[in-house]
Every structure is written in C-alpha cells, then in structure tokens.
Amino acid sequence: ASFGYTSVPKTKKESLVRDVFESVAPSYDVMNDLMSVGMHRLWKDYFVHKLASFPGMTHLDVAGGTGDVSFRVLKKLRKVDREGNGKEAKSRVIVSDINPAMLKVGEERAATKGLKNPGFDTKTDAELEFVEANAEKLPFEDESIDQYTIAFGLRNVTNIDIALREARRVLKKGGRISILEFSHVEEEPLKSLYNFYSFAAIPTMGQIVANDRKSYQYLVESIRKFPKQERLCDIMREEGFSSVDFENITGGIVAIHNGYKL
Ligand code: SAM
Secondary structure, three states: OOOOOOOOOHHHHHHHHHHHHHHHHHHHHHHHHHHOOOHHHHHHHHHHHOOOOOOOOEEEEEOOOOOHHHHHHHHHHHHHHHHOOOOOOOOEEEEEEOOHHHHHHHHHHHHHOOOOOOOOOOOOOOEEEEEEOEOOEOOOOOOOEEEEEEEOOHHHOOOHHHHHHHHHHHEEEEEEEEEEEEOOOOOOOHHHHHHHHHHHHHHHHHHHHHOOHHHHHHHHHHHHHOOOHHHHHHHHHHOOOEEEEEEEEHHHOEEEEEEEOO
C-alpha cells in the first residue's frame, strides 16, 4: 500500500535527516511523549539500567539529540563514581549529534535540570560534554571510549556499517556498544495494531500537533526500512563486534542490541 510518501535515495538521506530534526527539534520532546504514549521514557530507563558502569569511565552517546539517554547515564555514573573505591574517579559523558539544533535544546535542558553548573562539583562530578559529530566520522581518538550508545539514532544514519565501524574504532578493547532502536514486531495481534498505529496515526498526529506531516512520515518509513533484529546482529558481527545479542522490548516495537570490541 502507498501511504503517501516515496522512498528516499541514499545520497539525499543525510540532508533530509538534517531537515527533519532541524524542524522537529523544538517539539521533539513533547512529540516523543505523545507518539510513544510516554513509553520512550521506560525504554530509555531500562536501556540505561542495563548498561555497564564503573567509576571513571568514558561514555559516548551518539545521535544523543536532546540528551535523554546521556542525562540518565550521567546520573548513574555520578552515583557510581561517588560509591567508587574511595579513590577519585570522574567519569565523562559525551553527547554527540550531527544536528546543532538538537544539541542546543539538550544544553538548555541540562542547565534547567541542574546537570551543569551550578549544582554539582566540577572537580569530582562527572561532566557532560556536547560535541557536534556525524556518527560516520567521529572526532574521537582510536580506543578512547569505554561504552558507546546510540538510541533511536542508528536508523537515521546513512550508512549503518560505516557508523558501526567508527563505533568499533573509538571503543577501547573490551568496550561495549549498545543500540536502542525501533525494531520489528512479528507476533499478531500486536503486529497489525502497531502497523495501523504507525502508518495511519503517527503522521496524522504529526500533522495536527506539530503541523509537520512529512517529518513524521519519514519517521515511520525509517523504522520500516531498518534491518530486522537478526540482520542487525549479522551486520554488527560483520563489523567485528563479538558476543553480539539482542533483546526485544514491548514485543519488538523496540530492541536493544549489544556487542563488544574484543
Ligand atoms: N538519542 C536521542 C533520544 O533517544 O531521544 C535522540 C534520538 S533522535 C530520534 C535521532 C537523532 O539522530 C537526531 O538528534 C539526529 O540529529 C541524529 N542524527 C541523525 N543522523 C545522524 C548522524 N549521521 N550522526 C549523528 N547523529 C545523527
């Protein structure tokens, strides 16, 4: 069936993605709550709960947008740093995104939430850094990162394989990648319900609430075209990740994929 949009050629994808997030940035957080009926908060809580943590680690959140995942990671690592082995340990959390409009909203949110100065001790508390970066060409040194996350971001990247290669390059040996992404529902009746909701309801809500049907049509299309769970595991292995596994959440509406650089 046609849902009123055509597929986007690969070469145009990067600029299209830029335009989409440029235009949704101000309404991004509200729309997230609305479209996922608040579920994205639980998915992110669970995702961060499952991540590795140790005092003094360097965490990179790619396609970090307005900071939802990094803020959770930061809180977790500050606690881990404090409870650490008594020695001074100061973790680093780096939020990176290709789109400065998203990062700007993130910086403002961090300030409002008291995650930046004042409110914490800059000498001992883990800091949050904002870096504009393309997932396919990260401005970080080889083997400099302990843990890499990308949440609802990988499907927006033009070349998934190149982004994964970059992730592996910047990770230290033993480092971990965790991907949170919309995935594929195979079981009925959830499958039909979900298809109806995403193809019919989401673009209409985008139209009504954000006056932006096109961006939300892109959102739905990018989810449909994203590799299925097992396929993404294969791509991760092809890019050299070890001990790759995945976990479906909410029947596969989203999935978490993990892998290690050994
Ligand atoms: N991780 C955040 C979250 O979970 O709320 C934001 C997710 S948002 C759906 C996707 C983000 O991916 C946008 O902020 C967009 O700018 C970013 N993005 C798209 N293509 C990218 C790329 N090639 N490199 C880095 N970020 C990218």
